[in-house]
Amino acid sequence: MATLISDTAPWKDLKAHVADINKTHLRDLMSDNDRCKSMMLEFDDIFLDYSRQCATLDTMSKLFKLAEAAHLKEKITSMFNGEHINSTENRSVLHVALRASKDTTINSDGKNVVPDVWQVLDKIKEFSDKVRNGSWVGATGKPLTNVIAIGIGGSFLGPLFVHTALQTDPEASKSAGGRQLRFLANVDPVDVARNITGLDPETTLVVVVSKTFTTAETMLNARTLREWISSSLGPQAVSKHMVAVSTNLKLVEKFGIDPNNAFAFWDWVGGRYSVSSAVGVLPLSLQYGFPVVEKFLKGARSIDQQFQSAPFEKNIPVLLGLLSVWNVSFLGYPARAILPYTQALEKLAPHIQQVSMESNGKGVSIDGVSLPFEAGEIDFGEPGTNGQHSFYQLIHQGRVIPCDFIGIVKSQQPVYLRDEVVNNHDELMSNFFAQPDALAYGKTPEQLRSENVASHLVPHKTFTGNRPSLSLLLPSLDAYRIGQLLAMYEHRIAVEGFIWGINSFDQWGVELGKSLASQVRKQLHASRKKGESVEGFNFSTTKMLTRYLKASADVPSEPTTLLPKI
Numbered sequence: 352m353a354t355l356i357s358d359t360a361p362w363k364d365l366k367a368h369v370a371d372i373n374k375t376h377l378r379d380l381m382s383d384n385d386r387c388k389s390m391m392l393e394f395d396d397i398f399l400d401y402s403r404q405c406a407t408l409d410t411m412s413k414l415f416k417l418a419e420a421a422h423l424k425e426k427i428t429s430m431f432n433g434e435h436i437n438s439t440e441n442r443s444v445l446h447v448a449l450r451a452s453k454d455t456t457i458n459s460d461g462k463n464v465v466p467d468v469w470q471v472l473d474k475i476k477e478f479s480d481k482v483r484n485g486s487w488v489g490a491t492g493k494p495l496t497n498v499i500a501i502g503i504g505g506s507f508l509g510p511l512f513v514h515t516a517l518q519t520d521p522e523a524s525k526s527a528g529g530r531q532l533r534f535l536a537n538v539d540p541v542d543v544a545r546n547i548t549g550l551d552p553e554t555t556l557v558v559v560v561s562k563t564f565t566t567a568e569t570m571l572n573a574r575t576l577r578e579w580i581s582s583s584l585g586p587q588a589v590s591k592h593m594v595a596v597s598t599n600l601k602l603v604e605k606f607g608i609d610p611n612n613a614f615a616f617w618d619w620v621g622g623r624y625s626v627s628s629a630v631g632v633l634p635l636s637l638q639y640g641f642p643v644v645e646k647f648l649k650g651a652r653s654i655d656q657q658f659q660s661a662p663f664e665k666n667i668p669v670l671l672g673l674l675s676v677w678n679v680s681f682l683g684y685p686a687r688a689i690l691p692y693t694q695a696l697e698k699l700a701p702h703i704q705q706v707s708m709e710s711n712g713k714g715v716s717i718d719g720v721s722l723p724f725e726a727g728e729i730d731f732g733e734p735g736t737n738g739q740h741s742f743y744q745l746i747h748q749g750r751v752i753p754c755d756f757i758g759i760v761k762s763q764q765p766v767y768l769r770d771e772v773v774n775n776h777d778e779l780m781s782n783f784f785a786q787p788d789a790l791a792y793g794k795t796p797e798q799l800r801s802e803n804v805a806s807h808l809v810p811h812k813t814f815t816g817n818r819p820s821l822s823l824l825l826p827s828l829d830a831y832r833i834g835q836l837l838a839m840y841e842h843r844i845a846v847e848g849f850i851w852g853i854n855s856f857d858q859w860g861v862e863l864g865k866s867l868a869s870q871v872r873k874q875l876h877a878s879r880k881k882g883e884s885v886e887g888f889n890f891s892t893t894k895m896l897t898r899y900l901k902a903s904a905d906v907p908s909e910p911t912t913l914l915p916k917i
């Protein structure tokens with residue numbers, strides 16, 4: 352019988368330790384400079400300060416013991432060695448191989464996968480160069496200056512995050528040179544309309560991104576844009592205007608995409624860990640050129656190496672992961688707010704939501720035993736300062752939500768106005784520095800009374816403080832740093848899963864909804880085409896479906912092709 356981590360002595364010791372921590376307040380913990388100094392870390396110009404965690408040095412050493420009990424070091428090594436740690440799918444987990452340098456050896460099933468990775472990267476470089484320099488043109492001879500990447504989940508969120516972050520980076524935006532990259536994810540036809548608005552099929556390249564090439568949303572969107580292209584330029588135009596990224600090259604060919612224009616990846620890349628594969632590298636290279644994307648891969652690689660080899664006390668992903676476990680499983684704070692103080696990272700939280708919640712939202716251990724504790728965490732976030740004017744109220748005076756504050760030393764787009772007290776980036780960063788202290792220290796009734804606050808308002812204006820956060824300061828936000836940030840979160844989430852003893856690399860929880868949707872799809876087809884009444888559903892769903900069908904009875908039962916017109 353496998354041991355659950357919650358049965359080990361270090362887990363129980365940490366449970367007991369909560370009482371010690373509950374007697375402390377961050378206000379006091381922060382006055383111990385030696386403690387604070389020990390809770391700061393520098394790596395490759397990245398500065399991590401976790402002194403505002405509700406934790407002492409004793410907590411940290413207990414967490415390292417927990418890591419030992421969970422065999423964290425061995426699990427990290429197994430991952431890098433290509434062992435089948437995704438046991439329910441019998442697969443290696445090797446997204447680190449996607450950004451390894453050419454001379455590295457990383458084996459999966461006895462085969463070094465790095466040469467295959469670089470073969471695809473070289474192919475992407477060649478293809479994206481051709482599209483960008485106009486030697487690959489569309490069916491009517493025009494250069495393809497716009498790209499629509501179709502994909503959902505892991506085949507969408509990571510590339511969108513990186514694209515959004517690069518958009519305002521001076522080097523990247525210069526190499527984009529007026530090109531456009533859009534993402535079509537939702538099966539909602541409104542998303543089709545948004546994507547094709549203002550674009551001409553003649554100058555548009557569509558990249559269909561799907562690991563499986565069976566995802567319902569992506570395949571319908573791919574057929575929709577195939578129709579958009581062929582109804583305007585003729586069916587023979589498809590080979591010039593559509594390319595694909597997938598692990599399933601047979602289905603790519605069946606769809607009608609030239610296999611020469613398919614970019615492979617492998618089943619040892621999980622969807623939500625695939626932004627460093629052709630999933631992200633192809634659309635991003637088309638937009639920004641391969642050299643920019645290569646910097647992103649190098650950034651991720653630098654953290655991969657740190658994760659693999661740094662001692663735990665200096666290992667950023669390990670520290671972040673252990674602290675998250677502390678907050679979730681011991682202090683009982685189930686959520687985490689991701690608060691980047693840069694608009695360029697507005698899509699970081701949505702991406703991390705998938706990486707984290709799909710990875711660690713599990714109810715059983717890797718051996719299939721029901722967990723007697725809750726794994727996973729609820730991730731959300733918004734760039735500062737926007738979030739401050741939205742949900743921070745709850746974080747300051749309502750629930751305790753551990754926060755990740757992410758700040759950038761040098762803005763991608765600085766603004767200096769004469770006559771202003773500080774430049775615009777300093778104004779933003781004033782908030783980045785202030786918020787963690789506001790959360791940690793709070794404001795006491797005594798302080799308020801000394802400020803002559805009316806007594807009936809004192810309870811309302813009191814801030815209890817003692818609310819944990821950590822601060823990450825990056826020197827800049829270029830492609831390299833974006834890669835580092837991504838890898839830090841990816842590995843932190845893996846660390847949490849390794850400690851909880853779950854499989855962070857499968858996602859069976861998304862299947863049930865998909866199969867029920869296909870039952871509904873069959874019903875809608877039968878009702879619209881043959882007038883069949885709704886059957887086989889519970890009372891509530893029958894009622895809703897019947898109402899929906901009745902109210903949309905004017906939908907053509909034998910539709911001619913209709914594309915959005917806005």
Ligand SMILES: O=P(O)(O)OC[C@H]1O[C@H](O)[C@H](O)[C@@H](O)[C@@H]1O
Binds near residue numbers: 506561564565566622
């Ligand atoms: O890339 P695809 O095979 O189209 O999969 C897209 C997405 O589908 C599923 O919903 C999975 O839960 C995601 O992890 C995956 O990223």
